[in-house]
Amino acid sequence: MYGILLLLHLLGAMIWTGGHIILSVVILPKVLRDKSPEQLLAFESVFEKIGMPALIVQIVTGLLLAHRMLPDVSLWFDFTNPISHVIATKLTLLALTFGFALDARFRVIPALCKESLPVMAWHIIPVTVFSILFVVAGVSFRTGWLY
Numbered sequence: 001m002y003g004i005l006l007l008l009h010l011l012g013a014m015i016w017t018g019g020h021i022i023l024s025v026v027i028l029p030k031v032l033r034d035k036s037p038e039q040l041l042a043f044e045s046v047f048e049k050i051g052m053p054a055l056i057v058q059i060v061t062g063l064l065l066a067h068r069m070l071p072d073v074s075l076w077f078d079f080t081n082p083i084s085h086v087i088a089t090k091l092t093l094l095a096l097t098f099g100f101a102l103d104a105r106f107r108v109i110p111a112l113c114k115e116s117l118p119v120m121a122w123h124i125i126p127v128t129v130f131s132i133l134f135v136v137a138g139v140s141f142r143t144g145w146l147y
């Protein structure tokens with residue numbers, strides 16, 4: 001069971017983080033150069049179909065893996081425990097990702113136009129950075145970087 005959870009978690013990480021890196025490094029510069037909200041919306045509508053299920057898989061498997069590591073949930077924010085540092089980092093990144101994603105989805109995207117593309121860029125870039133930090137935090141369960 002542990003192996004399957006970890007495998008699903010890693011597959012989800014590949015899709016979520018990999019997709020955001022492609023969005024930030026390949027799609028976004030072209031969208032800003034061409035001043036083309038249409039290109040961005042076209043990528044978003046395709047990526048949404050695989051990216052959102054991947055994020056849900058991350059959250060479910062991540063919570064189960066965290067529960068397996070530290071079954072007492074009240075200790076997840078007890079910073080005397082090194083594992084809590086990493087779990088709390090992951091949950092904080094999740095809250096930040098939600099904040100930016102909801103603001104983009106309900107405020108920025110419905111009114112997306114050439115002029116608001118930079119605002120959208122300032123949502124995409126932080127969410128990409130958070131997605132990479134999720135991986136750094138994940139790896140640090142083994143390496144102890146955040147302990």
Ligand code: HEM
Nearest residue numbers: 013016058059062063065066087090094134135138139141
């Ligand atoms: C998009 C979001 C996320 C990404 C990209 C991500 C990525 C990763 C990666 C790359 C690992 C390393 C696995 C290994 O060492 O083999 C990992 C481990 C882990 N992640 Fe996440 N993660 C995400 C969200 C979460 C969430 C929301 C939680 C819940 C607190 C979580 C909890 C864990 C745990 C407990 C491990 C350690 C698994 C183990 O080695 O037993 N993750 N994550």
